[in-house]
Amino acid sequence: xxxxxxxxxxxxxxxxxxxxxxxxxxxxxxxxxxxxxxxxxxxxxxxxxxxxxxxxxxxxxxxxxxxxxxxxxxxxxxxxxxxxxxxxxxxxxxxxxxxxx
Amino acid sequence: xxxxxxxxxxxxxxxxxxxxxxxxxxxxxxxxxxxxxxxxxxxxxxxxxxxxxxxxxxxxxxxxxxxxxxxxxxxxxxxxxxxxxxxxxxxxxxxxxxxxx
Amino acid sequence: xxxxxxxxxxxxxxxxxxxxxxxxxxxxxxxxxxxxxxxxxxxxxxxxxxxxxxxxxxxxxxxxxxxxxxxxxxxxxxxxxxxxxxxxxxxxxxxxxxxxx
Amino acid sequence: xxxxxxxxxxxxxxxxxxxxxxxxxxxxxxxxxxxxxxxxxxxxxxxxxxxxxxxxxxxxxxxxxxxxxxxxxxxxxxxxxxxxxxxxxxxxxxxxxxxxx
Amino acid sequence: xxxxxxxxxxxxxxxxxxxxxxxxxxxxxxxxxxxxxxxxxxxxxxxxxxxxxxxxxxxxxxxxxxxxxxxxxxxxxxxxxxxxxxxxxxxxxxxxxxxxx
Numbered sequence: 001x002x003x004x005x006x007x008x009x010x011x012x013x014x015x016x017x018x019x020x021x022x023x024x025x026x027x028x029x030x031x032x033x034x035x036x037x038x039x040x041x042x043x044x045x046x047x048x049x050x051x052x053x054x055x056x057x058x059x060x061x062x063x064x065x066x067x068x069x070x071x072x073x074x075x076x077x078x079x080x081x082x083x084x085x086x087x088x089x090x091x092x093x094x095x096x097x098x099x100x101x
Numbered sequence: 102x103x104x105x106x107x108x109x110x111x112x113x114x115x116x117x118x119x120x121x122x123x124x125x126x127x128x129x130x131x132x133x134x135x136x137x138x139x140x141x142x143x144x145x146x147x148x149x150x151x152x153x154x155x156x157x158x159x160x161x162x163x164x165x166x167x168x169x170x171x172x173x174x175x176x177x178x179x180x181x182x183x184x185x186x187x188x189x190x191x192x193x194x195x196x197x198x199x200x201x202x
Numbered sequence: 203x204x205x206x207x208x209x210x211x212x213x214x215x216x217x218x219x220x221x222x223x224x225x226x227x228x229x230x231x232x233x234x235x236x237x238x239x240x241x242x243x244x245x246x247x248x249x250x251x252x253x254x255x256x257x258x259x260x261x262x263x264x265x266x267x268x269x270x271x272x273x274x275x276x277x278x279x280x281x282x283x284x285x286x287x288x289x290x291x292x293x294x295x296x297x298x299x300x301x302x303x
Numbered sequence: 304x305x306x307x308x309x310x311x312x313x314x315x316x317x318x319x320x321x322x323x324x325x326x327x328x329x330x331x332x333x334x335x336x337x338x339x340x341x342x343x344x345x346x347x348x349x350x351x352x353x354x355x356x357x358x359x360x361x362x363x364x365x366x367x368x369x370x371x372x373x374x375x376x377x378x379x380x381x382x383x384x385x386x387x388x389x390x391x392x393x394x395x396x397x398x399x400x401x402x403x404x
Numbered sequence: 405x406x407x408x409x410x411x412x413x414x415x416x417x418x419x420x421x422x423x424x425x426x427x428x429x430x431x432x433x434x435x436x437x438x439x440x441x442x443x444x445x446x447x448x449x450x451x452x453x454x455x456x457x458x459x460x461x462x463x464x465x466x467x468x469x470x471x472x473x474x475x476x477x478x479x480x481x482x483x484x485x486x487x488x489x490x491x492x493x494x495x496x497x498x499x500x501x502x503x504x505x
Contacts (some may be wrong), residue, residue: 001226001244001278003212007133008188008249010104013159015181015431016147016167021274024102024157026133026188032209032228032242040133042102042157046218056226056244058277061162061263061364068216073166073180075159076102079275080217087210087228108335109390111306113359116383117349117369125304125359127335127390141335143304143359162263162364162465174368174382176361177304203428203446203480234411234444235431248420257414258428258446260479263364263465265476268420281477282419289412289430310436311491313407315460318484319470325419325480327405329436329491343436345405345460364465376469376483378462379405 001056003030004083006049018072025078027053032065034085034093043076044069053093054093056080102157104131104183107150111143120171126150126169126179128158135186135194144177145170157181204230204260205284206243208251212244220274225252227280230261236287245278246271256295258282304359306333306385309352313345321375328381329358330351337388337396346379347372357396359383405460405485407434410453422476429453429482431461438489438497447480448473458497460484466501 004027012024022044029039034054043057046068055078063077064070085093105128113125123145130140135155145160147169156179164178165171186194206229214226224246231241236256245259248270257280265271265279287295307330315327325347332342337357344385348362349371358381366380388396408431416428426448433443438458439467448463450472467473467481489497 001242001246001276004294008190010157010183010187010191012181014148015157015183016169018167019180026186028133028194032136032230042104044102046144047216052142056212056217058275060277062275063163064279065266065273068218070221071165071166073159073178075161077164077275080214080221082212083215084213085210085228086212089210092210109388109392109395111359111385112387113383114386115350116359117371119369119384127388129335143306145304158346164365165368172368174361174365174380175304176363176365203448203478205446217414234432249418258414258419260477262479264467264477264479267475268419268422279477282416282423283419284414286415287412287430288414291412294412309465311489311493311496313460313486315484315486316487317451318460321470321474322484329489331436345407347405366466367469375464376466376471376481377405378464378466 001058001083004028004055004057005030005036006051006053006055008051016073022068022072030054032087032092041076043070043078044074047079047081051079054082054095054098056082102159105129105156105158106131106137107152107154107156109152117174123169123173131155133188133193142177144179145175145181148180148182150179150182155183155196155199156185203260206230206257206259207232207238208253208255210253210259218275224270224274232256234289234294243278245280246276247280249281249283251280251283254282256297256300258284304361307331307358307360308333308339309354309356309358311354317378325371325375330358333357335390335395340386344379346381347377347383350382352381352384357385357398357401359385405462405489408432408459408461409434409440410455410457410459416462420477426472426476434458436491436496445480447482448478449482451483451485453485458486458499458502460486
């Protein structure tokens with residue numbers, strides 16, 4: 001799993017039927033200090049996330065292993081919103097104090 | 102899923118039978134500002150896309166999870182044409198105003 | 203499989219149901235001399251590992267092939283704690299002499 | 304799928320049984336202008352390709368989705384020989400005029 | 405599939421049960437001229453390989469498609485020992501003349 005911040009949304013009216021009803025987020029990968037890495041991915045949401053949140057996403061076949069994405073062509077799926085990230089004994093991210101900037 | 106612009110086509114007469122009838126596009130990956138990244142992939146089409154369009158594609162086993170590519174050796178499949186891409190509250194791509202250049 | 207040192211933990215209260223009960227570790231990849239590579243991954247634990255330990259983890263669909271992670275959306279899973287790592291005939295890592303620094 | 308030029312062959316007498324009878328080619332990845340990228344892969348052949356040819360190959364689980372490689376441990380499989388590659392409206396590769404140099 | 409030279413071994417007493425009995429090798433990836441690339445992977449053995457040998461390994465789900473690794477969490481598996489590697493008409497590696505240095 002990788003960390004990301006949701007930066008935006010993607011809308012598509014012409015797509016394969018099995019993707020109907022899914023929400024797609026533009027996500028930027030974060031390193032373990034919470035800094036953006038300049039790498040992005042478009043991920044399907046399975047957990048009710050929103051723009052600006054720090055999330056955990058899976059890639060590959062695991063992207064199909066959530067209730068929302070089962071048997072759908074989703075190779076990247078957000079499956080958790082991060083509350084706290086602690087590295088080397090220090091909290092590097094806490095949702096409760098995240099100003100969203 | 103990743104963003105790409107369709108740059109061209111690939112034709113092959115000598116291929117495995119299970120690929121008969123599929124259309125293959127040469128795609129260049131885009132970043133979230135819509136700029137080309139210089140990385141390419143050849144993807145099967147499952148959505149009726151065309152050269153010049155900005156699309157969303159999946160890789161890996163998910164490439165087989167569309168009606169067009171089921172159980173075929175497709176590790177990259179276009180499954181959506183992008184209408185709008187919004188990042189940090191701004192529209193960075195809109196199909197309706199895309200001049201195709 | 204890749205080598206990593208467990209650097210921290212990740213907590214999420216809002217996640218897909220199938221992840222309930224799993225422990226997530228922030229892991230930094232090591233090279234074969236045991237040096238950190240600056241690349242990280244968040245991995246589910248299936249073996250009772252702890253912060254500071256050197257572990258082996260799998261990625262991709264194999265992340266679902268442990269008792270703890272079966273059919274769950276885990277694309278990175280710790281499945282062994284490293285005792286010894288021997289390269290070119292020399293021990294480059296031994297758990298018994300690891301000071302955890 | 305990715306483009307490659309077949310640069311050579313690999314022979315192995317001691318291998319898992321399920322690989323018996325497969326032909327392995329050393330392939331160098333090409334970019335969309337047909338230039339070598341300096342990255343290589345060893346791919347199983349499923350289409351009757353030969354050294355010097357420009358081919359399309361799949362990676363990952365799709366490598367097992369051809370008649371020749373079904374249920375075999377092949378994570379890279381050649382499944383098409385390229386006739387023409389057209390990018391931005393120009394033919395960047397044509398098999399009929401390929402001198403093999 | 406990728407080429408590698410076996411550089412060492414990894415021992416773990418605390419691991420998931422399904423890995424019992426497997427041998428793990430530390431492998432360094434080689435390019436097609438047989439030179440080390442400085443990238444490593446830990447791979448399970450399915451073919452009776454030994455330290456110093458040049459081997460072929462698979463990654464991803466294919467790692468589970470050998471008799472030794474079936475349904476086990478192995479995302480990298482050695483499934484062939486290389487006898488000869490011929491590139492551009494020249495033998496770049498021959499096991500029979502390999503001095504193991």
